[in-house]
Amino acid sequence: MNTNIPRTMQAVVLDEHGGLPRVDRLPVPQPGPGQVLVRMAAAPINPSDLGFLKGSYGYQKPFPLVPGFEGSGTVVAAGPGLLPRFLVGQRVASSAPSGGTWAEYLVTSAGGCFPLGRNLSFEQGATLLVNPMTALAFFTLAKSGKHAAIVSNAAASALGRMILGLGRTDHIPVIHLVRRRQQVELLRSLGAEYVLDSSTPEFTAQLGALSGQLQATLLLDPVGERTTQYLDAMPENSLALVYGSLAGPAGAASSQTPGQNDRRLSGFFLPDWIARRNLLQLLIDVRRVQQLAAGELRTTIQRRFPLAQMSQALELYQANPTAGKVLLVADPEKISLDH
Numbered sequence: 001m002n003t004n005i006p007r008t009m010q011a012v013v014l015d016e017h018g019g020l021p022r023v024d025r026l027p028v029p030q031p032g033p034g035q036v037l038v039r040m041a042a043a044p045i046n047p048s049d050l051g052f053l054k055g056s057y058g059y060q061k062p063f064p065l066v067p068g069f070e071g072s073g074t075v076v077a078a079g080p081g082l083l084p085r086f087l088v089g090q091r092v093a094s095s096a097p098s099g100g101t102w103a104e105y106l107v108t109s110a111g112g113c114f115p116l117g118r119n120l121s122f123e124q125g126a127t128l129l130v131n132p133m134t135a136l137a138f139f140t141l142a143k144s145g146k147h148a149a150i151v152s153n154a155a156a157s158a159l160g161r162m163i164l165g166l167g168r169t170d171h172i173p174v175i176h177l178v179r180r181r182q183q184v185e186l187l188r189s190l191g192a193e194y195v196l197d198s199s200t201p202e203f204t205a206q207l208g209a210l211s212g213q214l215q216a217t218l219l220l221d222p223v224g225e226r227t228t229q230y231l232d233a234m235p236e237n238s239l240a241l242v243y244g245s246l247a248g249p250a251g252a253a254s255s256q257t258p259g260q261n262d263r264r265l266s267g268f269f270l271p272d273w274i275a276r277r278n279l280l281q282l283l284i285d286v287r288r289v290q291q292l293a294a295g296e297l298r299t300t301i302q303r304r305f306p307l308a309q310m311s312q313a314l315e316l317y318q319a320n321p322t323a324g325k326v327l328l329v330a331d332p333e334k335i336s337l338d339h
Helices: 047-054 082-087 122-126 130-144 158-170 181-189 203-214 227-233 249-254 270-276 279-291 307-319
Strands: 008-013 022-027 035-044 070-078 091-095 105-109 113-115 149-152 174-178 194-197 216-221 239-242 264-267 301-306 325-329
Touching: 008 307, 022 307, 035 082, 035 091, 035 122, 047 307, 070 082, 070 105, 070 122, 091 105, 091 122, 130 158, 130 216, 130 270, 130 279, 149 158, 149 203, 158 174, 158 181, 174 181, 174 203, 181 194, 194 203, 203 216, 203 227, 216 227, 227 239, 227 264, 301 307, 307 325
Parallel strands: 149 174, 149 216, 174 194, 216 239, 239 264, 301 325
Antiparallel strands: 008 022, 035 070, 035 105, 035 325, 070 091, 091 113
């Protein structure tokens, strides 16, 4: 291992689901076969991270643990293997399917690290994988499933706005669902053509008419609270993908009731979708994501906090997630902090 690597690191630690994360010092992990050690630059707070903190999302692993599913940094050491050694010294976007990016150092699979183009910053690289790859996956599935148009719930979110951008790029109409009039105006200012406010009395009728007109047969829903209501308003043979549980565990559970008239409901979990892609497909996906990172897939950053101020970062993001991502900066030399 590189002798410049310290023995300990600062990291966010979670002792139990539902508990308050804390900042502590931990031993710097060492990479094993097929793994690399990444000196983290920054990691975002995503809705999936909030779900993980509560115990309602994805992977489980023994406590205490370091949260965080994605980030950016530089590979500083490698375990045995050709790919790990190839990545040493490279700037990368890193995935950590079981968590771990909210720290100064991360050990992860070399296959989960993707070199950043010279024009892509650590800041945009930190958010390169979860939202952009999810948006790309949805449009890949839309094309393979021959869905003429898409219905996107929670459309004012960061991911919702990426779906808006990709819809334009890929020439697939998108019906954007939001809950407030201000969000309707926001999306229209960003160029959205079809935006519906689900809080209005005429919403269900509007969704039925518009989805029938456009033949929108794919519903993307991170909330899970009213999935079957939306699905039943859509054309027959529609498919709903529930990819999160922003309404909480109860909403997620209620969304599992099958739709009627050949309408189908299914879950979507990004790591599972990525695992089904072969290496060439995945490299093409990541290259396209990087090409679009300055435009359709650009992430808005509302604030940058040091790891030591993790509590303030979580509070800000939970208070206003639609304002943009909040970054936890592990290396202020790579990404400047807000003052």
